[in-house]
Amino acid sequence: MPLELPDSHDLTLLQQRLIDWFASTARDLPWRHTRDPYRILVAEMMLQQTQVDRVLPRYTAFLEVFPGLETLAKAPTATVIQMWAGLGYNRRAVNLQRAARVVLAEHGGIFPQDVTRLQQLPGIGPYTAGAIACFAFEQDVAFMDTNIRRVLRRILVGPDSTNQPSGDRLLLPLAQALIPPGQGWTWNQALMELGALICTAAAPACQRCPLRVHCHAYTAWRNADEQAFSGSAEIIDYTTTRQRTVRRVAEQRGEAFVGSNRYYRGRLIAILRELAPGTTLSLPQLGAQIRADYTDDHQSWLQSLLAGLARDGLVELVDDRVRLPTE
Numbered sequence: 001m002p003l004e005l006p007d008s009h010d011l012t013l014l015q016q017r018l019i020d021w022f023a024s025t026a027r028d029l030p031w032r033h034t035r036d037p038y039r040i041l042v043a044e045m046m047l048q049q050t051q052v053d054r055v056l057p058r059y060t061a062f063l064e065v066f067p068g069l070e071t072l073a074k075a076p077t078a079t080v081i082q083m084w085a086g087l088g089y090n091r092r093a094v095n096l097q098r099a100a101r102v103v104l105a106e107h108g109g110i111f112p113q114d115v116t117r118l119q120q121l122p123g124i125g126p127y128t129a130g131a132i133a134c135f136a137f138e139q140d141v142a143f144m145d146t147n148i149r150r151v152l153r154r155i156l157v158g159p160d161s162t163n164q165p166s167g168d169r170l171l172l173p174l175a176q177a178l179i180p181p182g183q184g185w186t187w188n189q190a191l192m193e194l195g196a197l198i199c200t201a202a203a204p205a206c207q208r209c210p211l212r213v214h215c216h217a218y219t220a221w222r223n224a225d226e227q228a229f230s231g232s233a234e235i236i237d238y239t240t241t242r243q244r245t246v247r248r249v250a251e252q253r254g255e256a257f258v259g260s261n262r263y264y265r266g267r268l269i270a271i272l273r274e275l276a277p278g279t280t281l282s283l284p285q286l287g288a289q290i291r292a293d294y295t296d297d298h299q300s301w302l303q304s305l306l307a308g309l310a311r312d313g314l315v316e317l318v319d320d321r322v323r324l325p326t327e
């Protein structure tokens, strides 16, 4: 069955229900009070894979140190990485500064407004470009993040396990057609808010959802519940299996992270961030600080980790010693 939009009557109702819900429920977040593309970019970079509660104090602190594009572009990269402490995925800090430097050097400090040109900035992909075009320049642009993708997929396709193609290539045109004209800012904020507060990955609160009468996933789960009450063991398992799967995946993600290369990359940056500006460490010094079992046998592994960090602009290697970037 092809993916399709609700008919125009239902579509209008769906749009109005979500917008009304957002008006009555939306959290008061500082990036919702600005249309400054620099501040929107900072917020969007911080919010990628990081919870709002963790971002809030760091967003404020970051903007106190780097209140505008120019201050960020001209700062030493080491200072930017230091201000990123606690957010993880440090490469985002370097990409953020690279984007600021390109906007300053090549666009006279004025952000491009067009999605295609925004995507030409370093580290800015389709999601961030769409978010800036929409949240800073109020364009009716559709884009996908984890929350928006999950909400739209459940509404238009069905439960997460539904075996129907629904990649971004198919979802994006529908996401675009769902936007009420002239209300792209509110619509996209509302979709993200619904995904964060109600339609969460592990436990969608359908009974509190303003869109449940429009939602394919809700209909499927409700039908499953009704059949379960009428005695179908196979369908009883449908819901419980879904919840067990979500929990197991979350647990596996946590276990896989500790000891992974991403874990050690984060540890390396955290140690270098604590040093006085320009201070270097030798490989054995650094190795001994990130793992208690460090020996010479780990040196090539450590070198390849550091080479990756250097390629991402997060460290500098100077005569077999390591430091945060000084430029």
Ligand code: SF4
Binding pocket: 151, 154, 155, 198, 199, 200, 204, 205, 206, 209, 210, 211, 212, 213, 215, 216, 217, 218
């Ligand atoms: S009804 Fe449930 S599954 Fe559908 S959008 Fe709302 S919370 Fe998500």
